Amino acid sequence: xxxxxxxxxxxxxxxxxxxxxxxxxxxxxxxxxxxxxxxxxxxxxxxxxxxxxxxxxxxxxxxxxxxxxxxxxxxxxxxxxxxxxxxxxxxxxxxxxxxxxxxxxxxxxxxxxxxxxxxxxxxxxxxxxxxxxxxxxxxxxxxxxxxxxxxxxxxxxxxxxxxxxxxxxxxxxxxxxxxxxxxxxxxxxxxxxxxxxxxxxxxxxxxxxxxxxxxxxxxxxxxxxxxxxxxxxxxxxxxxxxxxxxxxxxxxxxxxxxxxxxxxxxxxxxxxxxxxxxxxxxxxxxxxxxxxxxxxxxxxxxxxxxxxxxxxxxxxxxxxxxxxxxxxxxxxxxxxxxxx
Ligand code: NAD
Ligand code: LMR
Numbered sequence: 001x002x003x004x005x006x007x008x009x010x011x012x013x014x015x016x017x018x019x020x021x022x023x024x025x026x027x028x029x030x031x032x033x034x035x036x037x038x039x040x041x042x043x044x045x046x047x048x049x050x051x052x053x054x055x056x057x058x059x060x061x062x063x064x065x066x067x068x069x070x071x072x073x074x075x076x077x078x079x080x081x082x083x084x085x086x087x088x089x090x091x092x093x094x095x096x097x098x099x100x101x102x103x104x105x106x107x108x109x110x111x112x113x114x115x116x117x118x119x120x121x122x123x124x125x126x127x128x129x130x131x132x133x134x135x136x137x138x139x140x141x142x143x144x145x146x147x148x149x150x151x152x153x154x155x156x157x158x159x160x161x162x163x164x165x166x167x168x169x170x171x172x173x174x175x176x177x178x179x180x181x182x183x184x185x186x187x188x189x190x191x192x193x194x195x196x197x198x199x200x201x202x203x204x205x206x207x208x209x210x211x212x213x214x215x216x217x218x219x220x221x222x223x224x225x226x227x228x229x230x231x232x233x234x235x236x237x238x239x240x241x242x243x244x245x246x247x248x249x250x251x252x253x254x255x256x257x258x259x260x261x262x263x264x265x266x267x268x269x270x271x272x273x274x275x276x277x278x279x280x281x282x283x284x285x286x287x288x289x290x291x292x293x294x295x296x297x298x299x300x301x302x303x304x305x306x307x308x309x310x311x312x313x314x315x316x317x318x319x320x321x322x323x324x325x326x327x328x329x330x331x332x333x334x335x336x337x338x339x340x
Contacts, residue, residue, distance in 0.1 A: 030100025032059030149332030168276030
């Protein structure tokens with residue numbers, strides 16, 4: 001019992017090695033789901049979070065009651081759709097994470113989720129634009145390449161759009177890249193930093209192995225690794241066999257991104273995460289959103305980094321990415337224009 005408690009405390013210290021320096025309310029929309037529950041658990045363990053607000057169309061208060069017994073200082077409140085629950089959940093939030101929406105089943109692409117998830121994200125974005133217009137919005141719901149432009153169009157229509165505060169969470173691609181390369185190279189994944197750029201689906205996911213510790217990886221080994229990073233989500237969808245997609249690894253990735261934003265907001269310098277944001281990098285080609293390394297700060301996305309040197313192979317990956325990404329972004333924009 002003592003050993004278990006000791007190792008739990010050690011986990012908390014290692015995972016979130018800081019004490020809270022200011023009050024930060026974090027809201028999770030879709031908190032009752034496969035991602036929402038473990039994500040909320042990790043946020044409850046984060047001492048930087050002072051208030052955790054959990055909303056779902058079903059189950060928010062139950063998850064909140066359960067988490068509220070964990071002996072960390074943050075308050076946890078659950079909300080249902082009734083009695084202005086969503087607005088109360090969002091009020092004064094510094095970060096809003098959105099994992100609401102349906103996941104894939106085998107044989108589906110992320111784009112196949114568009115018809116269901118586009119309106120879910122649009123409606124949640126409308127509520128956030130009204131009740132938490134200055135919060136950082138972290139979109140997890142797929143297809144991220146389209147749901148992020150949906151949020152931006154909703155915010156523009158509401159007159160509160162701040163591109164520095166809107167993020168598509170692509171951290172899971174970075175986490176996977178780090179783990180998969182460590183398996184191939186037999187190294188410690190915590191030392192493996194792989195920049196992943198582009199978007200979050202199939203060929204729009206572009207890992208830059210030439211900028212990693214293993215720039216010399218080539219040939220079939222490189223092709224297999226890149227393919228695994230691009231289609232890692234499919235592995236989980238297939239293994240879950242109809243019961244959904246990645247939830248636990250996504251919860252870890254979402255909690256890591258939220259933690260990075262909180263660290264940066266609380267004054268830490270040099271906090272950099274690849275993430276899908278409104279970006280100048282390919283605007284001249286009509287592509288307004290792109291994931292690349294972004295330096296975070298008190299104002300959200302402070303600096304969008306250049307892609308840096310890439311080899312011929314990676315340039316071809318980028319070219320293929322841009323074709324799909326442009327269509328995915330336009331689909332999100334068109335949806336809000338046709339269904340405001
Ligand atoms: P899930 O079905 O287990 O949970 C979704 C939750 O959303 C449910 O609790 C549901 O009640 C809730 N919900 C539905 N409509 C809602 C609304 N209007 N308001 C509030 N809550 C609502 O699904 P999941 O496995 O948690 O996946 C959620 C989404 O995240 C999916 O779209 C999935 O594709 C996506 N995802 C993204 C990444 C990424 O890397 N960005 C990774 C994994 C999954
Ligand atoms: C993932 O990358 O695991 C998520 O986008 C979920 C999915 O549909 O694969």
